Amino acid sequence: DTGVSQNPRHKITKRGQNVTFRCDPISEHNRLYWYRQTLGQGPEFLTYFQNEAQLEKSRLLSDRFSAERPKGSFSTLEIQRTEQGDSAMYLCASSPSANQPQHFGDGTRLSIL
């Protein structure tokens, strides 16, 4: 399967804990995006990378959130000191370049107890 892969699929954690999600994009896709989706809403942009460079961050991305894409391959999204409001589906997508369709993974569902 050469699609976008996200791990884990589900994460349940207590409030205040740190969590890290991983995304493996389609090979040779230069762009990698992170989104958050809550019930009844469309995906909300969080951040994106062009190769290893993080080019844009949404104001939704508070200081507790950090994303990396070392060597321009896989990416990680870390949330520190999780809060109830962080409960959502976190989606990763990749595309060959700008103005190209994004291919999404199946997401990581985060539940904060």
Place this chain on the structure above:
Amino acid sequence: DQQVKQNSPSLSVQEGRISILNCDYTNSMFDYFLWYKKYPAEGPTFLISISSIKDKNEDGRFTVFLNKSAKHLSLHIVPSQPGDSAVYFCAASAYGQNFVFGPGTRLSVLP
């Protein structure tokens, strides 16, 4: 401030008929538009795109129309099939930057 709007939360259509899903946007800088389909427990799947230099793009049963003056785009599915039942999102971007998604429209195609 919702830059991309899908004002119909849901739509029901009879199998074999046309489905028309609508999307409005407010940012005149948007120059690239896409439609995605999403089934439960899966990520969105790309359907069709259109750039602002065109007003129509077709791919099989799917056609997207863009009316720049009205800041409106629509997705036509003809003929509709039960397997088309899903949530449909439109998305837009400006100058190759991040994409802004609408809230989605749930399409139900009735047999």
